[in-house]
Amino acid sequence: xxxxxxxxxxxxxxxxxxxxxxxxxxxxxxxxxxxxxxxxxxxxxxxxxxxxxxxxxxxxxxxxxxxxxxxxxxxxxxxxxxxxxxxxxxxxxxxxxxxxxxxxxxxxxxxxxxxxxxxxxxxxxxxxxxxxxxxxxxxxxxxxxxxxxxxxxxxxxxxxxxxxxxxxxxxxxxxxxxxxxxxxxxxxxxxxxxxxxxxxxxxxxxxxxxxxxxxxxxxxxxxxxxxxxxxxxxxxxxxxxxxxxxxxxxxxx
Amino acid sequence: xxxxxxxxxxxxxxxxxxxxxxxxxxxxxxxxxxxxxxxxxxxxxxxxxxxxxxxxxxxxxxxxxxxxxxxxxxxxxxxxxxxxxxxxxxxxxxxxxxxxxxxxxxxxxxxxxxxxxxxxxxxxxxxxxxxxxxxxxxxxxxxxxxxxxxxxxxxxxxxxxxxxxxxxxxxxxxxxxxxxxxxxxxxxxxxxxxxxxxxxxxxxxxxxxxxxxxxxxxxxxxxxxxxxxxxxxxxxxxxxxxxxxxxxxxxxxxxxxxxxxxxxxxxxxxxxxxxxxxxxxxxxxxxxxxxxxxxxxxxxxxxxxxxxxxxxxxxxxxxxxxxxxxxxxxxxxxxxxxxxxxxxxxxxxxxxxxxxxxxxxxxxxxxxxxxxxxxxxxxxxxxxxxxxxxxxxxxxxxxxxxxxxxxxxxxxxxxxxxxxxxxxxxxxxxxxxxxxxxxxxxxxxxxxxxxxxxxxxxxxxxxxxxxxxxxxxxxxxxx
Numbered sequence: 183x184x185x186x187x188x189x190x191x192x193x194x195x196x197x198x199x200x201x202x203x204x205x206x207x208x209x210x211x212x213x214x215x216x217x218x219x220x221x222x223x224x225x226x227x228x229x230x231x232x233x234x235x236x237x238x239x240x241x242x243x244x245x246x247x248x249x250x251x252x253x254x255x256x257x258x259x260x261x262x263x264x265x266x267x268x269x270x271x272x273x274x275x276x277x278x279x280x281x282x283x284x285x286x287x288x289x290x291x292x293x294x295x296x297x298x299x300x301x302x303x304x305x306x307x308x309x310x311x312x313x314x315x316x317x318x319x320x321x322x323x324x325x326x327x328x329x330x331x332x333x334x335x336x337x338x339x340x341x342x343x344x345x346x347x348x349x350x351x352x353x354x355x356x357x358x359x360x361x362x363x364x365x366x367x368x369x370x371x372x373x374x375x376x377x378x379x380x381x382x383x384x385x386x387x388x389x390x391x392x393x394x395x396x397x398x399x400x401x402x403x404x405x406x407x408x409x410x411x412x413x414x415x416x417x418x419x420x421x422x423x424x425x426x427x428x429x430x431x432x433x434x435x
Numbered sequence: 436x437x438x439x440x441x442x443x444x445x446x447x448x449x450x451x452x453x454x455x456x457x458x459x460x461x462x463x464x465x466x467x468x469x470x471x472x473x474x475x476x477x478x479x480x481x482x483x484x485x486x487x488x489x490x491x492x493x494x495x496x497x498x499x500x501x502x503x504x505x506x507x508x509x510x511x512x513x514x515x516x517x518x519x520x521x522x523x524x525x526x527x528x529x530x531x532x533x534x535x536x537x538x539x540x541x542x543x544x545x546x547x548x549x550x551x552x553x554x555x556x557x558x559x560x561x562x563x564x565x566x567x568x569x570x571x572x573x574x575x576x577x578x579x580x581x582x583x584x585x586x587x588x589x590x591x592x593x594x595x596x597x598x599x600x601x602x603x604x605x606x607x608x609x610x611x612x613x614x615x616x617x618x619x620x621x622x623x624x625x626x627x628x629x630x631x632x633x634x635x636x637x638x639x640x641x642x643x644x645x646x647x648x649x650x651x652x653x654x655x656x657x658x659x660x661x662x663x664x665x666x667x668x669x670x671x672x673x674x675x676x677x678x679x680x681x682x683x684x685x686x687x688x689x690x691x692x693x694x695x696x697x698x699x700x701x702x703x704x705x706x707x708x709x710x711x712x713x714x715x716x717x718x719x720x721x722x723x724x725x726x727x728x729x730x731x732x733x734x735x736x737x738x739x740x741x742x743x744x745x746x747x748x749x750x751x752x753x754x755x756x757x758x759x760x761x762x763x764x765x766x767x768x769x770x771x772x773x774x775x776x777x778x779x780x781x782x783x784x785x786x787x788x789x790x791x792x793x794x795x796x797x798x799x800x801x802x803x804x805x806x807x808x809x810x811x812x813x814x815x816x817x818x819x820x821x822x823x824x825x826x827x828x829x830x831x832x833x834x835x836x837x838x839x840x841x842x843x844x845x846x847x848x849x850x851x852x853x854x855x856x857x858x859x860x861x862x863x864x865x866x867x868x869x870x871x872x873x874x875x876x877x878x879x880x881x882x883x884x885x886x887x888x889x890x891x892x893x894x895x896x897x898x899x900x901x902x903x904x905x906x907x908x909x910x911x912x913x914x
Contacts, residue, residue: 191490195483202479206472353469356526361476364524368480372487375442379491382439410493 185413188383192376196369203365210358217351224280225344231274232337235291236330238268239298243326246302250318254307261302268295275336281343287336294332298325387415391422398426436501443492444506445513449485452517453478455566459521463559470557473524481517508899508907515539515895518567525560528552532884539891541567543782543898546654546750546867547858549880549887553659558640561657565644571898572651572681572780573621613686620685620692621780625650628677635669645751649677652781654750654867660876661752662740671736671753675743679712682747682775703815708776708786715742715770719763726760738763741875746770748781750867752875764870771860771869772838782865782897784834791819791827833901837863841893848883858882862893 241264248257272295276288301322311317390407397403405426407419456478463470498506515538522534529537533549540547541564550556556564625646632642641657648655658664662674680688687705691698699705719738724731740753745767756767774783794812801810812819838859845855850872857869858879868875872882879887896904 188490192487195487199479199483202476206476210472353526357469357472357524360524360526361472364476364480364520368484372484375484375487378438378442379488383491 203361206361207358214354221347225340227278228275228340231271232333234271235268235333238264249306291332294329298329439492440495441505443488445510446485446488448510449481453481459559459563462562468557470525470560473521474559477520508903515542532887536887539894542571543865543894544568544571544651544653545865545894548878564655565647568651568653569647616689617685620689631673650681652681652747652749663753678743678747678749682779684776684778704790712746719766722762747775748866755876757874771864771866774864788827844889845886848886862890863897865897
C-alpha cells in the first residue's frame with residue numbers, strides 16, 4: 183500500500199467520523215425543533231384554549247348573576263360575548279385532538295356546557311328565577327362547576343403530556359450533544375494513534391535509511407535498511423542499493 | 436514490546452464489537468427506537484478504530500507473552516470502553532460511570548446493573564446489553580482469534596493468556612481445536628436454550644437475550660423482576676439446567692456429547708461441584724421451610740434457583756433474597772465466593788481451586804501424620820505439581836485479599852458492611868447480585884460513583900484471573 187494512500191485513508195476515516203457525528207447532531211437537533219413545534223401545536227394550543235374557556239365560563243357566571251339581580255341588558259350582553267368566546271376556544275380544542283382519549287374529554291365538555299347553557303338561555307328576568315339564590319345554587323352553580331372541572335381535566339391531560347414531552351426533549355438534547363463530545367474525544371485519540379502510525383510508516387523507515395547510508399559511508403558497512411513495508415520507502419531503499427552497486431561497478435572499472 | 440501489534444489485535448476485537456453494535460442498531464431501526472443514533476454511532480466508532488490499525492500494521496506470526504498479556508488486558512479495557520458508548524450516547528440513567536459500570540458488568544459476565552427500570556430501555560439497547568454478556572462469556576479475545584486468521588503460535592500465546600492454565604488440563608487438543616470446541620459448545624448451548632425458552636412461552640426476543648445471559652453466566656435480564664417476572668416453572672427449570680451446564684468445563688461437556696473418555700461422569704471435580712450445589716440447595720431449602728418462609732415445594736423451588744444462579748455466577752433471580760434468614764444468606768455468599776468450574780464461561784475464584792485447596796488440606800494433614808511419606812496431590816489420577824498447588828493457594832489468598840480491600844474501600848465511602856462485603860465478593864466473582872442494598876432484585880445505582888468504579892476493577896480482576904492485570908503493573912520486570 184502506498185504511503186499517500188495510507189495517510190489519505192487515515193484522514194478520510196477521521197473526516198467520516200466527524201461528519202457522521204455532525205450529521206447525527208444535526209438530525210437530533212432537527213428532531214428537537216420538531217418536538218418543540220409539536221409541543222406548541224399539540225398541547226400548548228389546547229391549554230390556552232382551556233384557559234380561555236374557563237375565563238368565558240366565569241364571565242357567563244357573572245352574567246347570570248346580573249340577570250338574577252334584574253339587570254337584563256348588561257347580563258345578556260356579557261352572556262352573549264362570553265358564549266361566543268367559549269365556543270371559539272372550544273372549536274380550537276376540538277380541532278386539536280392530539281392525545282389519547284382527548285375526544286372523550288371534549289365530548290364531556292360539550293355535553294355539560296350544553297346543559298349549563300340551557301339553564302341561562304331561557305328568560306330569567308321577570309320570572310320566578312329572578313332574585314332566587316336557591317335556583318342559582320341548585321341549578322346553575324352545580325353545572326358551572328361541572329363544566330369547569332371537565333375543562334380542567336382536559337388542561338391537566340395536555341399539561342402532563344407537555345411535561346413528558348419536555349422530559350423527552352431533555353433526553354433529545356443530550357443525544358444531540360453527546361455525539362459531538364464523543365467525536366471530539368475520539369478525534370483526539372485518533373490523532374494520537376495517527377501520529378504513532380505516521381512515525382511507524384514514515385519516520386522509523388527514514389531513520390533506518392539515514393543510519394544505513396551513514397553506516398555505509400562512515401564505517402563501510404553493507405547498505406541494508408531492512409524496510410519491511412512495500413511502499414515508496416522500500417522503492418527508495420532498492421534505488422539506493424542500485425546506486426551503490428553502480429558506484430561500486432564504476433569504481434571497479 | 437511492539438505496540439503496533441498490540442493495537443492491531445485490539446482493533447480486531449473492536450471490529451467484533453462493531454458487528455454486534457450494528458445488529459443492535461438494526462433492531463432499533465426496525466422498531467424505530469430512540470437508540471438508533473447511539474447504536475449506529477457507537478458501531479461506527481468501533482469500526483473506525485478497528486480498521487485504522489489494520490491499514491498501517493502488517494500481521495505478525497509471532498506474539499510474545501508480554502504482547503499477548505497486553506492484547507488481552509487492553510483488549511478487554513478498550514472493549515468495555517467502546518461498549519459503554521451506546522449507553523453514554525443514549526442518556527437516561529447512564530452517566531459516564533454508570534455506562535462504564537454496565538458495560539464492564541456485561542463484558543465480564545457479572546450481571547450487576549445500575550438501572551432502576553430496565554423495561555423502559557429500547558430493545559436495541561437491551562440486545563446490546565445481552566450481547567456484551569455473550570461476547571464476554573467466551574472471552575472477546577478468544578472469539579477474535581478463533582474467527583480471524585493468524586498463525587497457531589500467536590493463537591497459542593493469546594489462548595494461554597486469556598485462559599487459566601488449569602482450564603487446559605481437560606483439553607487434550609491443540610490450540611486451534613480448543614478454540615473450536617469452545618465455540619461449538621457455546622453456540623450449541625445458546626441455540627438450544629433459545630429454542631427451549633421460546634417453546635416454554637418466552638418471546639423470541641426475551642428468549643435470545645436470556646439465553647445469551649445464561650450461557651455466558653451473566654445474569655442481565657430484560658425484565659425488572661428478572662426471571663421472577665415469568666413465574667413459570669418450566670422456564671426456571673430450563674434456565675437452571677443451562678446455568679449448570681454453562682458452569683461446567685466446556686471441554687468436559689464436549690467430550691460427554693461425543694462420548695469420549697474424559698467426560699463429566701469421570702471427572703471428580705464435576706462430581707464434587709454438583710454435590711456442593713446439591714448440599715447447598717438442601718441446606719437452603721430446609722432453612723427456608725423451617726423458618727416458615729414458604730411451603731416445602733416453594734422452598735425447594737426458590738432455593739434451587741438461587742443456589743444454582745449464584746453457584747454458577749449467573750445472577751438471575753426468582754425472588755428477593757434480601758429478607759431471607761441469615762443462614763441461607765451465608766450459604767449463598769459461600770457460593771458467591773466458590774463460583775463455577777474452570778474452563779466454563781464463569782469468572783471469579785472457580786470451584787477447581789476450592790477442590791485443590793481441600794485436597795491440599797488433606798495432604799497437609801497426611802504429611803503431619805506421616806512426616807517421611809512422599810504424598811502427592813492427585814485429581815482424577817493426575818498429579819498436581821507443587822507449582823500449580825502454590826499458584827492456587829496464592830490465587831485464593833490474593834482473591835480474598837482483594838475482597839477485603841474493596842470492602843474496606845466501600846465502607847470508607849459510607850456503604851454498610853454487609854452491602855460492601857457482598858458487592859465486593861459478587862463483583863470479583865462475576866456473580867452480579869449481592870445482599871443488603873444490592874440484593875437479587877435490587878441494583879447498584881445507589882452506591883457512590885467511586886465505589887462503582889472500584890467494583891468495575893474487581894470485575895475485570897475476576898474475569899482476567901487477577902494476575903493478568905497485576906503483571907502489567909510490573910512492566911520493568913518484563914524487560
